[in-house]
Amino acid sequence: MQVDKTKKKQALAAMKKLQLKEKFVLSVLKDALKSHTWDTLEADNFNLLADLAFQRQADQEKHTTIDSQEGQQLYEDDGIDALYDHHVDARFEHKPMRSMETSEKRSFEAGTSSFCKRPKQDGIEIGSKTNTVADVFYGPASEPLRHAKFDSSEKLELDFSNDAAPPCGNLPSFNVNNSRASCSAIKYDLHLQNRSDFQVKSETDHEQDHNLGGTANTLNSHKPDFKLASSGRKLSEGDKLQEEALAGWNLLRDKQKCFSQHKRGKPENLSPFIENNSKPQLCATSLDPCLAKENGSTSVEENPAALNLIMENYSSSSDTSESDTAGLSNTDKLAVSKECSTVAENKLRISKDKEFSHERELKQINLKIEYQGERSCQVFDRREASCATESKNLSLPSVDPITDGVKGGLVADGTAQQDTLSICELDCLNGVRVKQDHLWVPKKKGISFDLDVESTSRHNPLDISRGEENIPIPLAGDVVGNLSPEFYYTSKCVIYQNAPVTFSLAKVPEDECCSSCFGDCLNSPIACACSKETGGEYAYNADGCLHDWFLRKAIKEKIRWDVYPRDYYCPSMSSCPIERLKYVRKIESCKGHLLRKFVKECWRKCGCDKRCGNRVVQRGISRRLEVFWAPHGKGWGVRTLENLPAGAFVCEYVGEILTHEELEGRKMSKSGYLKQPFPLLLDADLCSDHVLKNGEPLCLDSTHYGNIARFINHRCYDANVLDIPILIESTDRHYYHVAYFTNRVVEVREELTWDYEIDFDDKHSLKAFQCRCGSRFCRGRDYKLSEIS
Ligand SMILES: C[S@@+](CC[C@H](N)C(=O)[O-])C[C@H]1O[C@@H](n2cnc3c(N)ncnc32)[C@H](O)[C@@H]1O
Numbered sequence: 001m002q003v004d005k006t007k008k009k010q011a012l013a014a015m016k017k018l019q020l021k022e023k024f025v026l027s028v029l030k031d032a033l034k035s036h037t038w039d040t041l042e043a044d045n046f047n048l049l050a051d052l053a054f055q056r057q058a059d060q061e062k063h064t065t066i067d068s069q070e071g072q073q074l075y076e077d078d079g080i081d082a083l084y085d086h087h088v089d090a091r092f093e094h095k096p097m098r099s100m101e102t103s104e105k106r107s108f109e110a111g112t113s114s115f116c117k118r119p120k121q122d123g124i125e126i127g128s129k130t131n132t133v134a135d136v137f138y139g140p141a142s143e144p145l146r147h148a149k150f151d152s153s154e155k156l157e158l159d160f161s162n163d164a165a166p167p168c169g170n171l172p173s174f175n176v177n178n179s180r181a182s183c184s185a186i187k188y189d190l191h192l193q194n195r196s197d198f199q200v201k202s203e204t205d206h207e208q209d210h211n212l213g214g215t216a217n218t219l220n221s222h223k224p225d226f227k228l229a230s231s232g233r234k235l236s237e238g239d240k241l242q243e244e245a246l247a248g249w250n251l252l253r254d255k256q257k258c259f260s261q262h263k264r265g266k267p268e269n270l271s272p273f274i275e276n277n278s279k280p281q282l283c284a285t286s287l288d289p290c291l292a293k294e295n296g297s298t299s300v301e302e303n304p305a306a307l308n309l310i311m312e313n314y315s316s317s318s319d320t321s322e323s324d325t326a327g328l329s330n331t332d333k334l335a336v337s338k339e340c341s342t343v344a345e346n347k348l349r350i351s352k353d354k355e356f357s358h359e360r361e362l363k364q365i366n367l368k369i370e371y372q373g374e375r376s377c378q379v380f381d382r383r384e385a386s387c388a389t390e391s392k393n394l395s396l397p398s399v400d401p402i403t404d405g406v407k408g409g410l411v412a413d414g415t416a417q418q419d420t421l422s423i424c425e426l427d428c429l430n431g432v433r434v435k436q437d438h439l440w441v442p443k444k445k446g447i448s449f450d451l452d453v454e455s456t457s458r459h460n461p462l463d464i465s466r467g468e469e470n471i472p473i474p475l476a477g478d479v480v481g482n483l484s485p486e487f488y489y490t491s492k493c494v495i496y497q498n499a500p501v502t503f504s505l506a507k508v509p510e511d512e513c514c515s516s517c518f519g520d521c522l523n524s525p526i527a528c529a530c531s532k533e534t535g536g537e538y539a540y541n542a543d544g545c546l547h548d549w550f551l552r553k554a555i556k557e558k559i560r561w562d563v564y565p566r567d568y569y570c571p572s573m574s575s576c577p578i579e580r581l582k583y584v585r586k587i588e589s590c591k592g593h594l595l596r597k598f599v600k601e602c603w604r605k606c607g608c609d610k611r612c613g614n615r616v617v618q619r620g621i622s623r624r625l626e627v628f629w630a631p632h633g634k635g636w637g638v639r640t641l642e643n644l645p646a647g648a649f650v651c652e653y654v655g656e657i658l659t660h661e662e663l664e665g666r667k668m669s670k671s672g673y674l675k676q677p678f679p680l681l682l683d684a685d686l687c688s689d690h691v692l693k694n695g696e697p698l699c700l701d702s703t704h705y706g707n708i709a710r711f712i713n714h715r716c717y718d719a720n721v722l723d724i725p726i727l728i729e730s731t732d733r734h735y736y737h738v739a740y741f742t743n744r745v746v747e748v749r750e751e752l753t754w755d756y757e758i759d760f761d762d763k764h765s766l767k768a769f770q771c772r773c774g775s776r777f778c779r780g781r782d783y784k785l786s787e788i789s
Contacts, residue, residue: 476628499657503729513605522613533600546647561594596684632772644746653709655702684725685733715753715773
């Protein structure tokens with residue numbers, strides 16, 4: 001067929017935008033015209049032509065790769081599955097961290113390995129379903145990054161001198177008095193070797209430092225040593241496997257074309273966070289950390305700064321260092337100090353060193369108390385309290401899970417407190433009820449919180465949740481700064497004004513609850529009605545984690561969505577609320593929303609116990625988490641203080657519940673209002689047959705009222721938490737809870753990240769931010785590594 005020159009030109013121009021070479025396109029075009037009309041080919045901005053071209057490209061690559069032994073398996077159907085399975089399986093293993101010094105770091109530094117989502121623009125969707133390259137990509141893609149802790153100070157050798165500014169970048173009213181400079185005053189070297197006791201030397205004490213051979217980890221050096229302890233070690237079998245997967249993936253990635261950035265037209269999903277609100281509820285593990293899994297202990301090497309502070313305290317406090325440490329060997333002291341360092345850092349710590357005799361344990365506790373007393377910041381745990389009972393005549397407060405509080409706490413002198421104390425008060429104050437208008441006031445300056453918090457901060461760094469959560473949510477001790485005073489922590493979603501959210505027993509149909517159940521539904525031989533949502537099986541296992549099968553499904557769904565968003569139908573199409581949120585005159589038709597799998601938890605109308613295994617999210621946070629100053633200019637972030645298995649419940653996304661109009665109003669009210677954090681649209685059911693009230697999804701905005709989830713940073717594609725919609729009080733999907741679960745094993749102190757699903761290239765979207773997630777698949781990486789610092 002003779003092709004009109006202009007048309008050919010247009011076709012070539014359209015394909016050029018997709019980075020398809022002219023010669024290649026011409027050849028595709030030639031073949032295409034044998035079986036298609038020109039009209040069909042040019043429809044929808046040459047959509048079909050693009051499809052054919054990418055199909056051809058994929059076929060060619062496949063052919064080439066099959067020749068190559070290295071990649072052969074990856075392209076065979078079962079190879080892909082295997083790879084995918086490997087990827088998913090890997091999420092469930094717990095392997096040691098891998099250094100970023102390998103190809104991962106290189107690719108990040110080079111800034112060249114960005115991998116684009118399946119590109120689309122102006123209705124063009126590139127590639128086809130049969131092109132499984134994307135699937136392959138998603139398989140091993142995340143796999144190598146499983147261990148890529150891109151969190152705290154461990155990875156990249158970056159100069160954070162810019163980062164060293166107080167954490168005020170995103171925080172309007174940050175207390176700028178507290179620059180890092182104040183921390184340099186506590187830059188100590190700790191020397192443990194061959195010393196009869198610990199010595200802490202100030203940085204300025206150079207002469208003596210030379211005599212001592214210990215580590216010199218500084219709290220705020222300009223250029224911290226980010227090398228991983230594990231770097232340079234021999235590769236284990238697991239590592240090799242991982243390396244192989246990485247090599248396979250690299251091969252594919254190199255082959256896969258990365259399209260021009262503006263060609264990626266993933267619909268802006270303004271549901272960056274998925275969290276939920278849970279009723280704070282005491283659960284055994286959160287209340288009794290001794291029962292909880294003990295793995296949050298950090299080593300001196302990991303946190304020498306905190307230890308230094310403790311040691312400094314000991315050495316400067318005559319009545320503690322001498323008397324309380326007397327009789328303890330250096331090893332014991334080290335262990336004690338380790339414990340205390342964790343206290344100092346996390347503000348919540350339990351002693352659990354099996355080596356300790358009871359007597360020693362008491363000493364340890366005494367030391368702790370001494371330390372804590374010095375600063376009026378204390379830890380509380382059952383074991384400590386029970387030990388303290390012997391030494392200080394305190395006794396454990398009784399716990400009333402129904403009132404979500406602790407009754408009968410004791411003050412320091414053992415006097416009973418009759419009224420209900422929040423857990424936080426106990427946690428933070430070690431049973432001593434001291435209120436200073438909810439302010440935590442450090443008595444002594446020169447330690448981690450050497451701030452002006454006394455006068456300016458509403459946030460208690462020992463527990464920013466103000467006692468709203470089961471366990472305290474501390475602000476990392478090595479941070480100098482505080483949270484925005486405009487932020488109010490709440491553990492439950494609150495209606496801003498007009499959102500039609502009401503819960504009533506009458507609204508829960510009898511066949512959607514389990515009124516005749518008793519105890520723990522998970523133990524029941526027959527799954528109850530609440531499991532109907534998940535196909536007659538409970539989504540949670542006995543450990544309160546999502547079952548592997550559920551997690552895998554959710555991960556796969558998410559991956560599919562990432563790759564083929566257009567396969568998802570949106571009934572609203574051109575009036576899709578998500579599209580309307582964009583700053584555009586002409587609203588594009590929606591590209592679809594992921595129809596998510598819900599989990600239905602038992603609730604009040606159910607006959608089971610509050611501790612029923614099918615009530616996880618509603619019992620609230622049970623893992624030890626911390627808000628910290630995240631690296632690479634991301635602002636605050638969240639990290640875990642304990643190892644988390646795959647499928648572990650992290651937290652809900654809590655915020656103000658807004659109607660769509662209210663959200664629009666906010667968007668318009670201040671320019672850039674939505675820059676941080678992002679609103680989360682409750683669109684999990686938008687594409688179903690259910691008719692939404694007012695046709696609009698509700699939205700959660702955690703800018704001013706929210707929980708720890710609003711500090712979780714974004715990571716492109718390979719984030720470690722996944723959002724799951726949860727039904728609790730209602731089966732109406734207009735409002736539901738959004739909960740974050742780990743999608744793989746997450747190691748202690750690893751930053752928790754979530755893929756906000758932002759299309760950084762969509763010019764019409766709310767301008768997000770320059771992504772600094774560090775993922776090799778970063779979608780918004782148009783900067784060089786050097787720009788990060
Ligand atoms: C929901 S908040 C997360 C908490 C935030 N870091 C803070 O300090 O409050 C989202 C904001 O965090 C920052 N952020 C999150 N992820 C980021 C990333 N990958 N790269 C750069 N900035 C990020 C951006 O400023 C974004 O607007």
